[in-house]
Amino acid sequence: MSEESSVNERKREDGGGGDESAQKECKHVEILLDIDYVDDYIDSCIPATLQQGGEEGRAMRGRGRGRGRGRLDDVEAEMIESDEEVEAIFINHEDVQALSPDAATSSVPISPGEKVRMWTEEILPNFESVIRKKWVHALWKQGIPWKLRQNVWPRAIGNKLNLDHDKYESLAMVVNDRSFFIPGIEIINNDLPRTKLKGKDVDEAQLRVLLCTVSALQPEVGYVQGMSYLGAIFLLFMAPAEAFVCLGNLLSCRFFPSFLRMDAEKIELRWKVFEILLGQELPDLAYHFHTIGFSSDLIITEWWLTIFSKNFPVELSCRVWDCFLLEGESFLFRAALGLCLLLRDRMVGRAMEDCHAVLMRSGESVEAEDFFRAVGDVKASSKFIREMLEA
Incomplete structure (x- = not known):
């Protein structure tokens, strides 16, 4: 049985129910990719606080620089929105230097050895006190040194289940x-x-x-x-x-229980959120997908359940993991959108089977720096994506 069939079967068994708010999230499913309706749908499902302020509110929704989300010892905890948090954008070596306490005035790129030193001497010994600092987030997004992931990832995930x-x-x-x-x-x-x-x-x-x-x-x-x-x-x-x-x-934690238990309502919500975001970021590609009947469930389920490790080379997928453990699920949406942005010209005008093949084989042709540059070009902020998922 396909994943889509399993989800639909589960939904029928549950009676297609759900509370009123969940039904509100799922309305207008049939027109999600009709670009004329995208803004109206978003307005209907995001909190009122994000809609306030007229044009200012709309600017906030469309702004590409949002706050990041952390995954600290408690994987369910929200990071407090504050001036200490880094914006959810990807930055270059010069930006890392500007934010680093030891390299604020240096014009020399940070060497791999210096990155290891900063992690081992400045970050890991003081993990809880520096984890929200901008320079730490900036360095983190450049990729955690290979041998230090065994120390950083467990601390980022936490041990809520008290396993040993x-x-x-x-x-x-x-x-x-x-x-x-x-x-x-x-x-x-x-x-x-x-x-x-x-x-x-x-x-x-x-x-x-x-x-x-x-x-x-x-x-x-x-x-x-x-x-x-x-x-x-x-x-x-x-x-x-x-x-x-x-x-x-x-x-x-997070979305995994929904996918593992085939929670139709929550899985379909993620498909719809991605389609809405795709309509905002790449309206021509979204319209083409709609025309050929290409549904996001063909790619989202596999990407989410494997955190892109089935599709990308190990070095690239591990950098995706780094950012996912820092920002949370919202980064997966941004990564998926960035990948579509990078591969758009190879899919517009192509048949559904060809588009699916391009996305599933993306690891064979995508360079890491091109990919992260495309993710940086995504306008939807991590905060906005979280608002859509939690509305």
């Missing part, structure tokens, strides 16, 4: 017992040989145990396709027990 090495070892021992039922074990066995990271080998034995232990944590959900890519990325940087803690906590 002992929990991993006990579950690993249980799942190795063939008499123990592992939810989704057949899908895990099928997915392992198909999980290929672009540029790095995957240790299937370690990945199998990791996926089985995480599936055993939530037997009511079990394993869902896409989780293997998340596990494989974590295993690039940390031992299986640490990867277990990170993956278990990551899957318990």
